[in-house]
Amino acid sequence: MATAVQPVEKTNYLNADYGIKSWLLTTDHKRIALLYLASVTFFFFIGGFFAMLIRLELLTPAGDLMQADTYNKVFTMHGVIMVFFFLIPSIPAVLGNFLVPIMVGAKDLAFPKINLASWYLYMIGGGLTLYGLINGGLDTGWTFYTPFSTTYSNTNVSIVAIGVFINGFSSIFTGLNFIVTIHRMRAPGLTWSRLPLFLWAHYATAVIMVLGTPVIAITLLLVAAERLLHLGIFDAKLGGDPLLFQHLFWFYSHPAVYIMILPAMGVISELVTCFSRKRVFGYNFVALASIGIAVIGFLVWAHHMFVAGISVYAAMVFSFLSYLVAIPSAIKVFNWTATLYKGSIRFDTPMLYVFGFIGLFTIGGMTGLFLAALGLDVHVTDTYFVVAHFHYIMVGGAIMGYLGGLHFWWPKITGRMYPESWAKLSALLVFVGFNLTFFPQFVVGFLGMPRRYHAYPPEYQILNILSTAGASVLAIGYIFPMIYFAWSLRYGKKAPANPWNAAGLEWTIPSPPSTFNFDETPVVTWEAYNYDEIEETQEAEVVG
Amino acid sequence: MSDSQTAVHVLKHHFRDMEQQNETASFGMWLFLVTEIMFFGGLFCAYLIYRVLYFDSFAAASSTIDVKWGAINTAVLICSSLTMAMAVHSAALGKRKALVGFLVLTIILGGVFLGIKGKEYYDKFEENHVPGSNYHFIVEPELAHKFHAIDPAKTEIFFSLYFIMTGLHATHMVVGFGLLLWLIIASMKGKFSPGYYSPVEMVGLYWHFVDIVWIWLFPLLYLISRHH
Numbered sequence: 001m002a003t004a005v006q007p008v009e010k011t012n013y014l015n016a017d018y019g020i021k022s023w024l025l026t027t028d029h030k031r032i033a034l035l036y037l038a039s040v041t042f043f044f045f046i047g048g049f050f051a052m053l054i055r056l057e058l059l060t061p062a063g064d065l066m067q068a069d070t071y072n073k074v075f076t077m078h079g080v081i082m083v084f085f086f087l088i089p090s091i092p093a094v095l096g097n098f099l100v101p102i103m104v105g106a107k108d109l110a111f112p113k114i115n116l117a118s119w120y121l122y123m124i125g126g127g128l129t130l131y132g133l134i135n136g137g138l139d140t141g142w143t144f145y146t147p148f149s150t151t152y153s154n155t156n157v158s159i160v161a162i163g164v165f166i167n168g169f170s171s172i173f174t175g176l177n178f179i180v181t182i183h184r185m186r187a188p189g190l191t192w193s194r195l196p197l198f199l200w201a202h203y204a205t206a207v208i209m210v211l212g213t214p215v216i217a218i219t220l221l222l223v224a225a226e227r228l229l230h231l232g233i234f235d236a237k238l239g240g241d242p243l244l245f246q247h248l249f250w251f252y253s254h255p256a257v258y259i260m261i262l263p264a265m266g267v268i269s270e271l272v273t274c275f276s277r278k279r280v281f282g283y284n285f286v287a288l289a290s291i292g293i294a295v296i297g298f299l300v301w302a303h304h305m306f307v308a309g310i311s312v313y314a315a316m317v318f319s320f321l322s323y324l325v326a327i328p329s330a331i332k333v334f335n336w337t338a339t340l341y342k343g344s345i346r347f348d349t350p351m352l353y354v355f356g357f358i359g360l361f362t363i364g365g366m367t368g369l370f371l372a373a374l375g376l377d378v379h380v381t382d383t384y385f386v387v388a389h390f391h392y393i394m395v396g397g398a399i400m401g402y403l404g405g406l407h408f409w410w411p412k413i414t415g416r417m418y419p420e421s422w423a424k425l426s427a428l429l430v431f432v433g434f435n436l437t438f439f440p441q442f443v444v445g446f447l448g449m450p451r452r453y454h455a456y457p458p459e460y461q462i463l464n465i466l467s468t469a470g471a472s473v474l475a476i477g478y479i480f481p482m483i484y485f486a487w488s489l490r491y492g493k494k495a496p497a498n499p500w501n502a503a504g505l506e507w508t509i510p511s512p513p514s515t516f517n518f519d520e521t522p523v524v525t526w527e528a529y530n531y532d533e534i535e536e537t538q539e540a541e542v543v544g
Numbered sequence: 545m546s547d548s549q550t551a552v553h554v555l556k557h558h559f560r561d562m563e564q565q566n567e568t569a570s571f572g573m574w575l576f577l578v579t580e581i582m583f584f585g586g587l588f589c590a591y592l593i594y595r596v597l598y599f600d601s602f603a604a605a606s607s608t609i610d611v612k613w614g615a616i617n618t619a620v621l622i623c624s625s626l627t628m629a630m631a632v633h634s635a636a637l638g639k640r641k642a643l644v645g646f647l648v649l650t651i652i653l654g655g656v657f658l659g660i661k662g663k664e665y666y667d668k669f670e671e672n673h674v675p676g677s678n679y680h681f682i683v684e685p686e687l688a689h690k691f692h693a694i695d696p697a698k699t700e701i702f703f704s705l706y707f708i709m710t711g712l713h714a715t716h717m718v719v720g721f722g723l724l725l726w727l728i729i730a731s732m733k734g735k736f737s738p739g740y741y742s743p744v745e746m747v748g749l750y751w752h753f754v755d756i757v758w759i760w761l762f763p764l765l766y767l768i769s770r771h772h
Contacts, residue, residue, distance in 0.1 A: 106558060110558075176579070180571050180575060212582075217583060232701050233590060238697055248586055
């Protein structure tokens with residue numbers, strides 16, 4: 001019979017089961033990664049919506065679209081959602097969740113149930129936060145500074161603080177899972193010096209998640225308790241110390257920047273070698289630079305407090321330490337560039353994001369040095385210069401890395417190819433739109449425009465118009481991938497197991513992988529990024 | 545059922561063997577305890593700063609807490625750590641009855657601790673030493689003589705920290721009760737054997753950790769004034 005010859009689709013993690021329960025109760029790290037993908041995308045667009053409102057308000061010097069109070073709430077919601085519910089979970093919880101077990105050659109993360117629990121905590125924390133934001137909002141800025149947040153703000157500080165508190169445990173669970181998995185679940189032969197750099201970056205990220213997040217958790221608990229029970233821990237009127245809050249807050253929230261950027265660096269390391277067809281330059285240095293960033297990153301927090309009234313000697317120490325963190329960051333940038341040198345470079349979409357990342361991260365990093373300098377920081381503190389700087393790191397760096405990685409591993413995750421020309425176009429739009437949005441903010445900030453105001457003097461208008469125009473381009477650049485990724489799920493070309501001819505265990509298994517990843521535990525006998533060997537076998541095949 | 549059969553039964557699909565599974569569980573638990581240290585660490589940091597800034601007020605406030613009950617509680621909790629350790633030991637030897645007995649004993653001792661803690665909280669409530677609108681700290685002449693720079697507002701910070709730190713500790717004990725109950729039910733069903741008792745071991749680590757937190761809290765909160 002004719003029907004009998006039809007090829008049976010191979011069972012993979014996506015078609016193994018279709019019921020809603022098989023998704024909501026799954027312990028498969030790949031399915032949990034997809035749950036995270038859907039939820040962080042949802043939060044990204046909510047956060048993006050608030051960003052749009054900010055840019056619209058700033059189109060004109062007068063505060064005409066919304067009142068000051070509303071504007072305060074809008075930028076707070078943008079910050080809270082983007083930082084805690086998009087940037088921090090984005091790469092680790094989506095790409096990391098999917099790839100960490102496969103890259104170590106394991107069937108799953110060490111604690112699959114805890115992994116699922118982390119997604120539920122994320123959703124509960126996100127739900128509470130959204131409830132607080134919609135039902136009255138929050139106007140403290142994402143930083144929850146006391147005593148405004150504990151005593152004076154009439155908005156939903158406690159609910160949002162508890163939402164972020166709960167979300168913190170989701171982050172802790174993810175980090176804990178990664179560390180234990182990388183230590184204990186590696187396949188035979190996969191030594192630390194053979195680990196893909198993506199794993200080194202995620203290991204460093206996980207260390208920050210595990211050591212830093214509990215501190216912000218207890219701090220937000222204290223804020224909520226102080227607000228609800230009128231304790232005096234941070235309230236100067238009762239003898240408390242608002243600076244203590246800032247120390248505790250930034251002890252986590254500065255390293256949190258590295259939670260956002262380190263995984264993106266891991267992604268870039270994978271991509272740059274693959275599309276240069278060359279082993280990464282200085283593997284050991286790139287790997288240890290991740291650890292270096294995580295360690296030094298814990299010692300620089302008070303550079304957020306140079307004008308808060310800390311002692312000048314403390315400020316000098318923190319300024320010096322902040323400069324130190326530039327060293328491992330620069331090592332990475334130099335090594336990626338050196339990897340490109342004499343490589344056979346291909347300009348596929350993920351590689352476009354690599355170029356975008358390297359350029360934008362360098363600008364973001366260099367302007368970070370401006371801010372680490374005590375004198376200059378006083379001039380630009382709380383201006384748009386700071387806003388532009390951290391958006392170059394978080395959007396130009398972290399989101400570029402996230403999108404690059406998503407394109408690179410999309411064939412592996414879904415088994416489908418995305419349309420290359422559309423993807424290239426949107427990579428270009430993201431790059432152009434991003435620079436147009438945020439470069440003018442460096443200028444306007446240096447000229448003295450403060451952040452967090454809904455109105456500004458008319459002479460800043462032209463730069464703000466440029467910025468808003470750029471934001472529109474950027475928005476289109478973000479919406480395109482949404483559309484063609486969704487389109488590719490149904491109409492995209494079927495992806496082969498290894499569409500990029502890339503090295504790495506994840507490319508040795510089918511796309512999409514089966515539920516348990518590997519039929520047999522792999523034995524690793526090669527170094528990471530053995531692209532010279534891959535090229536040789538390819539040539540041999542062609543000759544043969 | 546022999547041990548090897550049990551072992552195959554409880555090996556989760558993503559581990560190679562029981563050794564890897566047990567090592568992974570204990571590594572994960574230690575790492576979790578590190579996050580707990582950081583969690584309490586933020587509070588200890590706040591405590592340290594205010595104690596240095598407002599030493600006299602802290603010492604005066606601390607002297608109104610009854611050391612006797614704190615000392616008894618310390619002893620109770622150390623005993624519960626002993627019974628917990630004995631439970632792990634019994635599980636390793638496969639003595640099911642002893643395991644259940646020691647777990648129950650651990651819960652009972654934990655209950656005694658919380659009972660005493662509740663009595664102490666009630667005393668503080670009676671004395672209006674619970675932070676909030678009814679907070680009232682009377683500086684007795686005797687105290688004023690001993691500590692010169694007492695500021696009643698600063699004593700409220702001491703009690704804020706006292707209630708948050710001991711409250712968080714008590715919350716951890718309540719979670720511990722849940723874990724112990726789960727272990728008791730599982731061990732009565734015969735889920736554990738000398739080849740597989742890592743849940744008992746993990747809860748044991750947790751319980752000892754909670755115990756150690758108290759070992760720090762007791763001198764920090766009860767004994768400030770004692771070195772005079």
